[in-house]
Amino acid sequence: MPRRGEPLRKLGFLTIGRFDPANPGPGMEETLRTIERAEALGYDSVWLRDRHLQPGISSPVAIMAAASQRTSRIELGTAVIPLGLENPFRLAEDLATVDILSGGRINPGVSVGTPMLYDHYKTALYPEAHDTQDFSKERVLRLLRALRGEPVSDFAGTVGVEQFTDRIQPHSPGLADRVWYGGGLESARWAGEQGINYLTSSVVSTQGTSGETPSTDFATIQGEQIDAYRAHHPRPETARVSQGLVVIPTDSATDDQARRYREYAASRFERTTAPQGPRRMLFSPDYVGTSDELADRLFDHAGFQRADEVAFALPFTFGADDYAQIIDDIAENLGPRLGWQPRM
Known part of the structure; x- marks a missing residue:
């Protein structure tokens, strides 16, 4: 668990993989x-969002398959695949x-629940059975089995001449141990x-938080959830926890980039001041600043203190040059300040 003077075990980032709907290639x-650049910079992992009916990655498994043939070391994860749209x-x-093609580098992150905007496309997804689908955690257990x-x-x-087994083929030993689950x-x-492993992100649910007055401090809630995860894990010393916040270093940013990054964070700050919606979801502030400033803030963060590894989320709306600058600064400036060593 990274505190000052202790190493951060793994460093990665999360991308939505935006494209132009008229020309997605x-x-x-x-x-x-x-992803190739991340491997060259020594990152441990890259994580892919899963977005349906949006101009972003809708098939992270296909992207991981392609990336597996252009890289040799970096881990490839999903954060997360909503199992409500999948057959386990x-x-x-x-x-x-894909895990076999990659040499055992896949980290499938999954979630359950009724898919977002389900009523608008449920008949296209499940024409005859859209009202009887089981969106519970049993879907995760089916995948694990x-x-x-x-x-x-x-x-x-x-x-005839065809051989059949009673198990999924191919079988990739160890893949089930690399499944991740996210939630409150x-x-x-x-x-x-x-x-199984536990993914945290830049949004938490305040439902179920301890104390007479539920906390509205994001870091406190995230730390509580990680503690609860470890307390219920049969082998807490082997349990993996990844933290995903929007963290934007400005060390090599141009003045224009730094200004836009701060404006972006400011435009999203209001939602971090109180829980939102019926599930009382609380959003983390976005972190923008020099790597020295960011390291100080992260070392004081209750969630970061309890995580084994991080996958900082790239903002959805930035351009390719912005992403390149952020990825480079995280690897070359912020990572080392957090006690991380690049893998080569």
Whole structure:
């Protein structure tokens, strides 16, 4: 757990992989080149958003497959795949295939619940069964059972000249141990009980926070959720926790870039002052400043103090030059100040 003088174990970043809907190819190529650049800079991981019906990555498994053939070391994760839009059987086949192609570098992050805007496309997704879908955590367990090689069929044998097994093929040993789950306090406890890894992000739910008066301090809530996860994990010493905040270093930024970054953070600050919506979601402030300033703020952050690794989120609306500057500064300036060593 990184405090001053202690090493940050792993450093990564998270990208939405934006593209122009009228010409998506260049944007997808930019994402792949960004992953290649990250490996050259020594990053431990790159994480992909999963966005449906938006001009961003809708198939992170396909992007990971392409990236696996252009890199050799860096870990490739998803943050997160909403399982409500997936069949765990088929997703397990795809994940295992890409994990083998990558040499065991895939980190599938998943979530459950009714998909966003589900009523608008449910008949296209599940024409006959849209009102009977089970969006509970059982969907995660189905995926885990398939990835672990547990039987998914009651038949194994030969039909004519074709061989059939009762387990997902291919099987990638160890992949199930690299599954991640994200969510609030109840989800943190559940992920710990299941022995899977835990993803945190720049938004938390204040529901279920301890104390007579629920806290509205983001870092306090995130720290509480990580503590709950570890307390419920059967092997807390092996449990992995990743923190994902919007962190924007300005060390090599131009004056124009630094101004836009601060304006971006200021435009989003109001939502961080109080819980939002029926689920009382609380957003983290965006962190903008020099690497020295950012390191001071992170070392004082209760969530950062409890995480094993970080995957800083790239803002959705910035350009390619901005992303390149941010990625370079995180690797070359902020990372070392956090006790991180690049992998080469």
